Each structure stands twice: as C-alpha cells, then as structure tokens.
Amino acid sequence: MIAIINYEAGNLASVSNALKRLDEEHIITDKQDELNQADGIIFPGVGHAEPAMKSLQKNELDTWLKQTQKPVLGICLGMQLFFESSEEGDSKGLGVIPGRLKKFDSSKAKVPHMGWNTFDNISDHPIAENLSEKEYFYYVHSFYAPVNDFTVASCHYIEDFSAIVARNNFVGVQFHPEKSGKVGSLLLQNFLQFVN
Amino acid sequence: MLAKRIIPCLDIKDGRTVKGVNFEGLRDAGDPVELARRYSNEGADELVFLDITATKEKRKTLVDLVSKIALEIDIPFTVGGGIGSTDQIAEILHAGADKVSLNSAIVRNPNLINEAAAQFGSQCIVAAVDAKRIDNQWVVFISGGSKNTGKDALEWIQEVEERGAGEILLTSMDQDGTKEGFDLELLQKVNEFTTIPIIASGGAGSKKHCIDAIQKGNADAVLAASIFHFQEIAISDLKQELETAEIPVRKTN
Numbered sequence: 393m394i395a396i397i398n399y400e401a402g403n404l405a406s407v408s409n410a411l412k413r414l415d416e417e418h419i420i421t422d423k424q425d426e427l428n429q430a431d432g433i434i435f436p437g438v439g440h441a442e443p444a445m446k447s448l449q450k451n452e453l454d455t456w457l458k459q460t461q462k463p464v465l466g467i468c469l470g471m472q473l474f475f476e477s478s479e480e481g482d483s484k485g486l487g488v489i490p491g492r493l494k495k496f497d498s499s500k501a502k503v504p505h506m507g508w509n510t511f512d513n514i515s516d517h518p519i520a521e522n523l524s525e526k527e528y529f530y531y532v533h534s535f536y537a538p539v540n541d542f543t544v545a546s547c548h549y550i551e552d553f554s555a556i557v558a559r560n561n562f563v564g565v566q567f568h569p570e571k572s573g574k575v576g577s578l579l580l581q582n583f584l585q586f587v588n
Numbered sequence: 589m590l591a592k593r594i595i596p597c598l599d600i601k602d603g604r605t606v607k608g609v610n611f612e613g614l615r616d617a618g619d620p621v622e623l624a625r626r627y628s629n630e631g632a633d634e635l636v637f638l639d640i641t642a643t644k645e646k647r648k649t650l651v652d653l654v655s656k657i658a659l660e661i662d663i664p665f666t667v668g669g670g671i672g673s674t675d676q677i678a679e680i681l682h683a684g685a686d687k688v689s690l691n692s693a694i695v696r697n698p699n700l701i702n703e704a705a706a707q708f709g710s711q712c713i714v715a716a717v718d719a720k721r722i723d724n725q726w727v728v729f730i731s732g733g734s735k736n737t738g739k740d741a742l743e744w745i746q747e748v749e750e751r752g753a754g755e756i757l758l759t760s761m762d763q764d765g766t767k768e769g770f771d772l773e774l775l776q777k778v779n780e781f782t783t784i785p786i787i788a789s790g791g792a793g794s795k796k797h798c799i800d801a802i803q804k805g806n807a808d809a810v811l812a813a814s815i816f817h818f819q820e821i822a823i824s825d826l827k828q829e830l831e832t833a834e835i836p837v838r839k840t841n
Contacts, residue, residue, distance in 0.1 A: 403686075405655075405658055405682060405683065406658065406684055406686070409658050409659045410662065412659065413659075438708075438709055438711065438712070439708060439709035439711075498783045499783075502782075502783055502784055502808065503783060503784070504710070504711055504754060504785075505590065506711065506754070506755065506785050507592075507593050507633070508590070508633055509589065509591065510589065528591060528839075530663070530664055532664075532686075532711040532754075533711070534710075534711075548589070549590055570662070571662060571663060571664045571686065572662070572663075573628070573662050573663055
C-alpha cells in the first residue's frame with residue numbers, strides 16, 4: 393500500500409488519480425501511524441517551499457520523513473524539499489540530499505519553466521528503467537536543483553538541472569509524472585516496482 | 589528541449605461540450621470527458637475547459653465534471669469561466685484541475701491575482717486577457733467580450749504578471765472566429781516585455797498560422813477550438829508540420 397503525504401502543499405487529487413488509473417491501493421494521510429503501515433510513500437508538492445515546510449512541521453512529518461527507511465518518491469516541490477536549503481525565502485529543507493536550490497534567471501528566458509521537456513542524460517537506476525532521452529515529461533517550476541552527485545537524469549532549461557535524483561531510499565522527480573501521459577505512468581510503475 | 593504546446597479548448601455548458609463539435613467516431617460528442625480523452629490520445633499537450641454557463645446553480649456540475657476529467661486524463665488541464673474568488677479556485681483545484689483561468693474577476697478585483705498566487709502558487713494562475721484593437725491600441729474586454737473596460741491590454745498584462753499570474757492566455761478578439769491567423773503584432777508586443785509564458789488564442793485556421801504564432805509571435809503555446817473540433821487539423825499532423833519547421837514538439841507515438 394502507498395501512502396500519499398497529506399499536507400497543505402500537495403496536488404493530492406492528481407497523484408491519487410494517477411494511482412487509481414494504475415489500480416494501486418493507496419491512502420492520503422498526515423498521520424504517522426498510517427504512514428508506518430505503508431510500503432512506499434509519495435510526497436507531492438506544489439507552491440512555495442517555506443509554507444510547505446511549516447505545514448510538514450505541524451505534524452512532525454519532517455522528522456518522520458528524514459528517518460524513514462521506506463521508499464519515498466518526491467514530486468516537484470516534494471523533490472525540492474529533499475535538499476538542504478533553497479534560495480526561495482531562504483527556507484530549510486529536509487536535507488536528505490545535500491545541496492541548495494537555485495532560482496532560474498528570468499532575464500535569460502521565461503520563468504516558470506512550464507511545459508514538456510526531455511532528459512539530457514540518464515544514468516542507470518531502477519526509477520529510470522525503460523525511459524530514454526526522447527521522452528517528454530511535464531514540468532512547472534521556478535526553482536531547480538543543480539546537477540549533483542545524486543542526479544539520475546538531467547534536463548536543460550536555461551541551465552542543466554536535476555530532473556531525477558536518488559539517494560538511498562529517496563527518489564525525487566522535478567516533473568509531474570502524474571500529468572505526463574503514458575511515460576509518466578511508466579515512471580510511477582518503476583517506483584511501485586521497487587516498493588512492492 | 590522545452591516543447592511548444594498545442595492546446596485544444598473545449599467550451600462547456602451545463603457539463604456538456606458546446607459549439608457543434610463534429611468528431612467522427614465519438615459516441616457522444618457532447619461528453620467533455622470522451623473528447624478530452626480523444627485529444628489526449630492524439631497528442632494534445634494540455635487542455636483548456638471554459639465553462640460558459642457560469643451561473644452559481646451550475647457550479648456543482650462543473651466541479652463534478654472537473655473531478656471526472658481529472659480521473660481520466662493524465663495531461664495538465666486548465667479550467668476557466670466565471671471563477672471569482674479564492675474559494676472557487678480552491679474548489680476547482682482540489683477537484684483535480686492543474687490551473688484556473690481568471691478573466692473578468694481579476695479586472696474587477698485585481699487583488700484576486702495576488703491572493704490566489706500567494707495561496708496556490710503562481711504556476712496555477714492563468715490570466716486570460718481578451719484584447720481588441722481600437723484605434724492604435726489593444727483594449728481589454730470582459731464578460732465574454734461584451735464589455736469594454738477601457739484598460740490598455742499591454743499595461744494590464746504587465747500588471748497581472750507583477751501581481752503573480754503564472755501564464756497569460758491571450759485572445760485576440762479581432763481574430764477570434766475568423767480562421768485568418770493569430771494577431772502576430774499583439775503577440776510580438778506582449779513578448780517584448782513579458783517574462784511568463786504566453787498562450788496564443790484567436791484566429792487559428794491553418795497549420796501555418798500556428799507556426800507563425802510560434803516563430804513570428806514567439807508564443808509558448810497555441811490554443812484553438814474549432815479546427816480541432818471539426819477535425820480540420822489533426823493534432824498529430826500539426827505537430828509533424830511544426831517539427832518540419834524545426835519547432836520542438838512533444839511526440840507521443
């Protein structure tokens with residue numbers, strides 16, 4: 393069973409719908425005892441980093457997430473919150489992946505980076521199985537994680553940035569697999585594969 | 589590389605699609621969910637649903653429809669038409685829409701953009717601007733194009749961006765329905781100063797028009813209704829032609 397973390401910054405309906413389309417049993421919860429029952433965690437997110445972290449802290453979900461050994465998939469802002477810090481309101485993240493998020497330079501191109509984009513480079517990782525540089529995923533974001541030691545796939549918009557990151561049980565995707573058509577469900581299935 | 593987006597627009601009334609959709613092979617041409625699925629399968633990059641009923645009694649019908657679409661469709665979609673408060677925005681987003689399009693309400697109460705952007709994030713706030721050329725300027729119209737606000741469209745677009753809109757849905761009222769091409773001059777003018785994505789709308793009649801909107805008008809996305817509804821242009825053919833013109837597009841097959 394998958395648990396989708398319920399906090400005030402989630403696109404919960406979209407992620408839940410994507411799991412329904414895959415016939416995957418799931419719950420939406422902000423309760424630690426329910427999270428403890430789950431086999432895998434999806435940590436979605438849209439909006440701003442600072443209020444999102446505050447909302448997580450309310451139920452001590454930040455602490456829970458940092459120590460969990462369960463597979464966690466962070467989506468968009470969820471992925472960004474894996475990092476230590478952000479230029480966005482100078483907020484702190486969970487710090488399960490080292491690094492600091494940057495803001496796209498809007499003097500160079502339009503920000504947010506909004507729409508469908510491809511990978512530049514993909515390394516071997518179960519989350520990226522059967523995906524190639526040809527596939528398009530849907531992105532909406534103004535902040536990005538620079539390419540780092542934990543980058544599984546990179547994307548290019550203004551700068552090269554991390555499209556997929558992975559460290560231990562934490563996997564994060566900057567794009568929205570739940571809104572990325574067939575290849576999006578393929579990625580979600582890859583995640584479910586190593587949960588189950 | 590970031591792809592240019594092709595966006596079919598569906599007008600909704602009382603939970604049904606309107607404007608004589610003429611699609612072969614559809615069981616029910618009035619069913620927005622079936623039409624949306626069709627477009628999604630053909631390679632549409634996003635969808636826009638504009639509710640033209642927009643009366644309070646019908647609000648629930650729209651929210652129910654949004655939930656159904658969100659369950660079936662795995663590409664992003666925007667919902668607009670008569671949305672006037674952060675509560676209504678919350679309702680539509682929680683039902684599963686990715687973005688809301690705001691039009692008349694933000695002209696009446698520009699602060700709604702700031703409030704909505706702060707509460708939900710700029711990425712889901714689309715400012716729809718209906719512009720009409722009068723003398724040597726473009727003027728903003730609201731209430732389905734029936735009311736002249738006297739506002740300069742370029743200044744208004746600058747303002748909505750500063751207030752936190754994440755995207756502009758820019759409709760040329762002069763070109764809308766003509767099938768004679770987009771207002772390229774308007775698109776160029778807006779792109780000179782804007783730093784958020786622009787969806788070009790109004791006037792699509794051929795593939796060439798869409799190419800021009802992107803190459804000459806610098807549009808980030810192209811929206812059209814009737815050319816898709818009447819199958820005059822298949823989305824896959826349009827994308828093929830864009831690719832030939834060296835425009836990056838998302839190919840799905």
